Amino acid sequence: IGHLALQCDKLFMESDLLDSLRHEKFDIALLDAFNPCSFLIAERLGLHFVAVFPGAFFGSQQRGIPSPPSYVPVYRSLLSDHMNFWERLKNCVMFLSSFVEEQQVQARFEYVIQKHFPAESRPLLSELYMKPELWVYNTDFTLEFARPLLPNIVVIGGLLSKPPKPVSQNLEEFIANSEQAGFMVVTLGSMLSSVPVLEVLKEMNSGFSRIPQAVIWRYQRSLWPKDLQLAPNVKLVDWLPQNDLLGHPKCRLLVTHGGINSLMQAVYHSVPVLGIPLFGDQFDNLVRVETKQLGIALKIDELKAHTFANTMKKLMQDKRQKRYKLAAIALSKIHRSQPFPPGQRLIRWVEHVLHSGGGGHLHPYSVYQPLYQQYLIDVILFIAASLIIVTYVIVKKGCLWNYIFCDKCKRENKFQHKSKTL
The missing domain is CATH 3.40.50.2000 (Glycogen Phosphorylase B;)
Structure with missing residues (x-):
């Protein structure tokens, strides 16, 4: 990643190349989503873009794609979607640590952003990851584990597969x-x-x-x-x-x-x-x-x-x-037996966002929410705090009622005892 950041710095110095690309006035760019520099170049050129990831759904949780750790394995976990308790625990820990790792990756490009973007319009990579009109992944559910996807996700695994030709x-x-x-x-x-x-x-x-x-x-x-x-x-x-x-x-x-x-x-x-x-x-x-x-x-x-x-x-x-x-x-x-071969899926979806004026209608609001809202952490904490307060009040009120009731009983018993004595 450090080497990619170094290349990115060198690329931004090629002002003639960037100017020639800008003057082409492209309708849309297809970029390599593995390299964070691709997002920065598209931002500098002011282009709408489609992000093409060369592999499966690795790092998808940082791209706003639902990734429940109970059955979606984290990259490098070496787990399947069938996990026992300890495997789910391992997956959850790796899920949380993946956000720290992603921050470390993005930090490698910080000096490139500081150097080549004006102070008033410096982008964040985390925000650029939410801007693609489409996310295209080079995988297929024939091999990949089933998982939830968003409307702006397209899978094109098998793009290089085709009927064989005679060999030499x-x-x-x-x-x-x-x-x-x-x-x-x-x-x-x-x-x-x-x-x-x-x-x-x-x-x-x-x-x-x-x-x-x-x-x-x-x-x-x-x-x-x-x-x-x-x-x-x-x-x-x-x-x-x-x-x-x-x-x-x-x-x-x-x-x-x-x-x-x-x-x-x-x-x-x-x-x-x-x-x-x-x-x-x-x-x-x-x-x-x-x-x-x-x-x-x-x-x-x-x-x-x-x-x-x-x-x-x-x-x-x-x-x-x-x-x-x-x-x-x-x-x-x-x-x-899928309805459309991967090449057609890619072409039709890219044409769709071009003819629609962009893919904004495919983006759920969740990609703009912070994690505590997306996973309802604030709601869960509010409900938990409310239950604790209500329980506390009930318990304290019960104790107070018992104290008053028992004290009254003691006074009545004492009065009855005195009456009998008289």
Whole structure:
């Protein structure tokens, strides 16, 4: 985040670029909502904008989206929506701490705001987060846990998924050699084209050598260690057509870091997943994969050849009615049967806010309320205080009544006693 803030400062210094963008008079901007600088640029240019978040609903509680901690897992909690008491307690603590973390993130951009905005019109990031005409999230409820949303929230998960095209002759020949065993796709995302840790690389290579399937592994061939013998069933490629390979009828498994786009393509093509999370949202993404029985996650620091091979065999050759494959088929059916594909949903909603003059009619008033009003904390405290006062008065009045009544009884008894004596 500190690096993004530094980039933001440099970007604001490009006055010619900002002036040229301002003169274009755009109708609307689609911005990367992961980077807070995007909101500041849109504010500087005076643009209406749609905020596109590249992953699931992480940090949604700071965006005004209802996030009941009783069943909506907080980012990095590694919880599902089915929580026991201790898990709900953990989720509540992380829910509260997430507001502190968000303040720390926003504080990194404070010097950018102070430096590049005049004193009389300095924006707050917390307020800019409430200004998008739409919030667009790159997720889908095929994989995401069900949760409440606002009218200005659009989900477009699966935007990169599409019917497969034929693969190259070179890849097709390699796949054909696998015969009935089929093949698997291995890719750890665009940010990690090759495994940099030799011990992990050796364990993965050894694990692949223990299965009958062919393996197409996205790995920079020039970086493969010269003293490590590549498993005979493995083909290294610098780049692979992931969507087309996952849609191939002989594809049996996807080994992935757990990026949301890869997972949505696996869902679309009904391919089970073996996840090796590395950073960011990948850990939470793979919690959803396991909960939906689409696949299994392995920690990279615990990756051993025999465990790796056994997990792959379990996912591809599960004897209990091949439950992972059946779950993948069921999820794919749900995903594909939605009324509109994600691309159309995005286009239609953006056109809607353009033709409507903005998305203000989609914004509930709750996004402008402070937390104590939104969660009725002031009302709860008032009712609690009222009950305490009423109870106190009743108790005190009862004690006073008992004192008076008992004192009267004592006087009457004493008078009766004197009468009898006389």
